[in-house]
Amino acid sequence: MYRVDLTQLEVGEWGTVVEIQGGFGLVRRLESLGIRVGKKLTKISSQFMRGPITVRIDNFQVALGFGMARKIIVRVKR
Numbered sequence: 837m838y839r840v841d842l843t844q845l846e847v848g849e850w851g852t853v854v855e856i857q858g859g860f861g862l863v864r865r866l867e868s869l870g871i872r873v874g875k876k877l878t879k880i881s882s883q884f885m886r887g888p889i890t891v892r893i894d895n896f897q898v899a900l901g902f903g904m905a906r907k908i909i910v911r912v913k914r
Contacts, residue, residue, distance in 0.1 A: 851910030
């Protein structure tokens with residue numbers, strides 16, 4: 837197991853959110869999207885050159901900006 841930010845996760849890989857490196861506002865925004873510590877998420881797609889990243893959480897998909905995705909740390913099992 838190792839820890840990476842969401843931008844470093846490969847498409848199709850999944851991991852568990854272990855940390856959100858941001859202030860109160862960012863944490864609240866992500867929680868409203870269903871992303872919180874302990875949740876499992878799967879990276880669905882990413883765009884070339886710092887574009888949006890799409891993840892699946894529970895039964896829905898969420899698109900996040902590159903900067904926001906860099907602050908989400910996940911634990912990946914390989």
